[in-house]
Amino acid sequence: MIKKIAILTSGGDSQGMNNSIRAIVKTAxxxxxxxxxxxxxxxxxxxxxxxxxxxxxxxxYINRGGTFIYSARxxxxxxxxxxxxxxxxxxxxxxxxxxxxxxxxxxxxxxxxHKLGVKTIALPGTxxxxxxxxxxxxxxxxxxxxxxxxxxxxxxxxxxxxxxMLVEVMGRYAGDLSLHSGIAxxxxxxxxxxxxxxxxxxxxxxxxxxxKLKKDSVxxxxxxxxxSDLNKLANDIETETKVVTRASVLAHLQRGGIPTANERVLAxxxxxxxxxxxxxxxxxxxxxxxxxxINALPILExxxxxxxxxxxxxxxxxxxxxx
Ligand code: ADP
Numbered sequence: 469m470i471k472k473i474a475i476l477t478s479g480g481d482s483q484g485m486n487n488s489i490r491a492i493v494k495t496a497x498x499x500x501x502x503x504x505x506x507x508x509x510x511x512x513x514x515x516x517x518x519x520x521x522x523x524x525x526x527x528x529y530i531n532r533g534g535t536f537i538y539s540a541r542x543x544x545x546x547x548x549x550x551x552x553x554x555x556x557x558x559x560x561x562x563x564x565x566x567x568x569x570x571x572x573x574x575x576x577x578x579x580x581x582h583k584l585g586v587k588t589i590a591l592p593g594t595x596x597x598x599x600x601x602x603x604x605x606x607x608x609x610x611x612x613x614x615x616x617x618x619x620x621x622x623x624x625x626x627x628x629x630x631x632x633m634l635v636e637v638m639g640r641y642a643g644d645l646s647l648h649s650g651i652a653x654x655x656x657x658x659x660x661x662x663x664x665x666x667x668x669x670x671x672x673x674x675x676x677x678x679x680k681l682k683k684d685s686v687x688x689x690x691x692x693x694x695x696s697d698l699n700k701l702a703n704d705i706e707t708e709t710k711v712v713t714r715a716s717v718l719a720h721l722q723r724g725g726i727p728t729a730n731e732r733v734l735a736x737x738x739x740x741x742x743x744x745x746x747x748x749x750x751x752x753x754x755x756x757x758x759x760x761x762i763n764a765l766p767i768l769e770x771x772x773x774x775x776x777x778x779x780x781x782x783x784x785x786x787x788x789x790x791x
Contacts, residue, residue, distance in 0.1 A: 470587065470746055472502045472563040474518065477535040478509035478542075478570035478577065482595045482607025483727040484735035485569050486529035486536055491739025492567055493521045499747060504563055509570070510577055511542035513554045518561060530732065533610065533724040535593075539570075545577050555584050565746045567739075569593040569606070572771060575754060579767040582752035589742045590754040590767050591735075595722060598642035601770035602756025606735045608644065611722045615649040618718055619687060623653065626685035632674050632705055632713040634688045634698050638722050643778045645722070646691045647785065654789045657688040662779045664694050667701060671708045677790060678711045686711070737762050 475492050477485045493503045505524065507517040529536045544550045558566065565587035568578040571594035582588040592599040595611035615637050626633045635655075639645040643660025650658035656677055659665055670688065677683045695701055698715035706713040727735070738755045741762045745753055754770035756763055 470501065470564040470749070472504065472561065473565045473567060473743070473746060474504040474506050474513075474558060474561075474563045475537070475567045475569070476506035476509050476513060477537055477539045477593060478568060478574035479539060480571060480594060481535045481539045481723060482593045482605070483533040483610035483723075483725060484606040484731040485593045486532050486534070487727060487732045487735035488569050488591055488593070488606060488739035488742075489535070489537060490526045490530060491736040492742055493526055495740045495743040499743065501743070504561060505537045508538045509540040509542060509574070510545040510554065511540040512538070513557060514542075514544070514550055516557045516560075518557070531726050533727060535569075551577075551580055551584055554581065555586055558586060565589070565751075567591060567742045567746075571596065572599055575599070575767050575771055579752065579771070582767065587746060587749075587751040589745055589751070589764075590770070591738050591742060592754070592756060595638060595645070596640045596642050597644035598640050598775070599754075599756070599770060600773040600775045601754060601765055602758070604734060604757055606731065606738065609731045609734070610725060610728045611638065612645060612648050612652070613728055614722050614725055615645060615718060616652045618721060619649060619653040619655070619689070622716060623685060623687055626687065629712065630678065630684060632678065632686040632688065632709070632711045634690055634702055634713065634715040636690050636692055636698055636715070636717040638718070639691050641693065642775065643691050643782065646689050647778050647782050650689045650782070650789070651785050653687060653689070655687040655689040656683070656786065656789050657686070658782050658786050659688065659694055660691040660778065660782060661694055662777065663782055667704050670701070671705055673790065674705055674711060674713075675709045678709060
């Protein structure tokens, strides 16, 4: 049976990562296992930035966003000799297993370590919800709440001045944050990579909503990377419709902040399950949640699971919100 587990967080930070770390450390303690914290992701692994978890009072992070063991982007991990170094560092501590919390890039690193013989389990830590093998990733719910809170504020001022507001949200190439925040805020238009609209199409809807239906405001939620220049788009809408139009990019406001209750529950359940799997001597697995059940499947399968298409729901919700 394994005796020592290391944990690292990698790629973009997300709210709830701390809850998973805490859950892993405490579950391991129940089973008499030792845990080690690796600072700064794969970089820290190679550079031996590793401390025993007992040195940290971990409960203080139960309601803190970000990752208290830091994250890093470390391109060198794509080279095999770097990963072999990482394996040797783990061996020098007698650590047999590693839990990686991160997005799909981090999953690739975890899979390659597994192939090198390190027992590795991956947890989906990303606000983007872009790991298709799980219904929800760790961070998504809190980021969504942050978007909704900010769009509600933007709506208040938009209503007061009869404005059209473009709001850019994160998600990388996944439209989940856009769709869900569009549902929760009643955004009249939701635009993702799946349904990029022409300026002409957008202008026609804004014109109808504001000038014909006399709505107080129009909110347009737009996924990042869809348009290169939101200010130009706003200017074009304003010129054609005569509705004052502004663009807001929520950017890193979506990243930090207190994890929601659901986030803490999800992150904790996944962390507990990671230790269960390692106790069963499993490796190379990615943990997810499907139909409210925590599950695991091979990391490679998790990486190749096809994304569910959101387009029909996006179009339907936009239509509903335009009524
Ligand atoms: P995320 O995990 O949030 O998707 P990145 O794509 O930036 O974020 O990946 C995080 C880290 O994972 C990278 O900086 C690198 O250290 C490691 N990584 C990413 N892709 C690979 C790969 N193909 N092989 C090995 N390691 C990788």
